[in-house]
Amino acid sequence: MSFVLAIDQGTTSSRAMVFRSDISIAAVAQQEFPQHFPASGWVEHEPEDIWTSTVMTCRDALEKAGLAAKDIAAIGITNQRETTVVWDRATGQAVHRAIVWQDRRTADICARLKAEGHEPDVSAKTGLIIDPYFSGTKVAWILDHVPGARERAERGELMFGTVDCYLLWRLTGGKVHATDATNASRTLLFNIHTGQWDDTLLKLLRVPRSMLPEVKDSSADFGTTTPDLFGGPIKIAGIAGDQQAALMGQGCVSPGLMKATYGTGCFMLINTGEEKCVSRSRLLTTVAARVNGKTTYALEGSIFVAGAAIQWLGEGLGVTGGPRGAEALARAAKSDHGVVVVPAFTGLGAPWWDAGARGAIFGLTRDAGLPEIAAATYDACALQSRDLIEAMRADAPGAFGEAAQLRIDGGMSRSVWFSQRLADLTGVSVRRSSYQETTALGAALFAGVGAGLYASVEEAAEVSPAAETLKPMLKAHEREAAYARWLDAVPRVRS
Numbered sequence: 409m410s411f412v413l414a415i416d417q418g419t420t421s422s423r424a425m426v427f428r429s430d431i432s433i434a435a436v437a438q439q440e441f442p443q444h445f446p447a448s449g450w451v452e453h454e455p456e457d458i459w460t461s462t463v464m465t466c467r468d469a470l471e472k473a474g475l476a477a478k479d480i481a482a483i484g485i486t487n488q489r490e491t492t493v494v495w496d497r498a499t500g501q502a503v504h505r506a507i508v509w510q511d512r513r514t515a516d517i518c519a520r521l522k523a524e525g526h527e528p529d530v531s532a533k534t535g536l537i538i539d540p541y542f543s544g545t546k547v548a549w550i551l552d553h554v555p556g557a558r559e560r561a562e563r564g565e566l567m568f569g570t571v572d573c574y575l576l577w578r579l580t581g582g583k584v585h586a587t588d589a590t591n592a593s594r595t596l597l598f599n600i601h602t603g604q605w606d607d608t609l610l611k612l613l614r615v616p617r618s619m620l621p622e623v624k625d626s627s628a629d630f631g632t633t634t635p636d637l638f639g640g641p642i643k644i645a646g647i648a649g650d651q652q653a654a655l656m657g658q659g660c661v662s663p664g665l666m667k668a669t670y671g672t673g674c675f676m677l678i679n680t681g682e683e684k685c686v687s688r689s690r691l692l693t694t695v696a697a698r699v700n701g702k703t704t705y706a707l708e709g710s711i712f713v714a715g716a717a718i719q720w721l722g723e724g725l726g727v728t729g730g731p732r733g734a735e736a737l738a739r740a741a742k743s744d745h746g747v748v749v750v751p752a753f754t755g756l757g758a759p760w761w762d763a764g765a766r767g768a769i770f771g772l773t774r775d776a777g778l779p780e781i782a783a784a785t786y787d788a789c790a791l792q793s794r795d796l797i798e799a800m801r802a803d804a805p806g807a808f809g810e811a812a813q814l815r816i817d818g819g820m821s822r823s824v825w826f827s828q829r830l831a832d833l834t835g836v837s838v839r840r841s842s843y844q845e846t847t848a849l850g851a852a853l854f855a856g857v858g859a860g861l862y863a864s865v866e867e868a869a870e871v872s873p874a875a876e877t878l879k880p881m882l883k884a885h886e887r888e889a890a891y892a893r894w895l896d897a898v899p900r901v902r903s
Contacts, residue, residue: 477640484855535693544596645858653850659872764903
């Protein structure tokens, strides 16, 4: 039983992948599900859609691989973090649609908590800032807005979980209500110092303790699936939030190893080992993994708009040919064009955290056109990455060495040209993985450790895929001039 089934439950689709022991892929199945936008800034998923798409893709992947439940050593789960589900303990029925991590409906709650002076204490305990992004205020909103929900929760009738927890409960037939430390650390309810749910935070956000799942290691015994789902029981042995799973999939299990995933946005994490770095740059301190009771930590920075800016070139400016067409246009730009694009379409993420910022284009001249705007849009993704790298360098000088390397994955990493531009504008070597499925791979590796296929996370990390390393080629003064233009432009779009 050397096969592992990875469930990668994402924001727009559910995917199942069967990995062989050499991390080659035996089968993949994917299914999109509907997005719901009931009001401006609100994003919801139907929990039943998440569940049914997950089960269908798992069955499809097993069928494609020609495998039965008895052939699978373990299941690993990775998930869209912070997305919040509340359901009835007896019936399993969700009391409200899942509130997605992107949802901003609790901005007023967060603003009130900040105005009351709670953020320093919350940050000290959780490593996070008070923001609608995280799960805690979402739970409170559901309890306050679904008739009777708060009273039912107080009576112990309701359960809360992030998507991993909800899937685990369904997969085990309601026998296991648990999550892992990486997902727990994204809720605003978990004390990363004690490794426990925090009573003070629960009281502040008015979330009953009875709703909360047990917090386990990322590699652990999470029970088994009910036999009816896949023709027999399968052990569930690993869970991690998507970005922590990608950190594992990139082999970043030692302090100083750093990865960035370039999708719609970008998430960059640096492993800081057992040190919980306190960020002075408004990065997040988060749990990277907890295995055999040992917790390792990471600093995390989020860029709201990365690949979405390339989509905007097509949808907003009429550039044809998709990403390839946009890249070809950008490569045709004059090298000294001086145009700066700040793609703050939905505000600015770390280290700025300015939800009111909006995008702009600076430095236009008579001979600037679409090629220069396209090139500046790609550069914006690299320059935002430079912001995060500078913040990490300041916050974790012990972890951030002189030979720092950025390991990248995600859609934009498929472009060698962008990857080189990223190295040029950040001044950091870029390790471009030949393998795009690092998030699902990380889930599989955590499950492999939990099932005993690997003796440790270090051994599991050794099977990471081959990669190409790109070193900075741009002259230092040119790189610094480009970054200076960026730093001049960003304050102009701030709210």
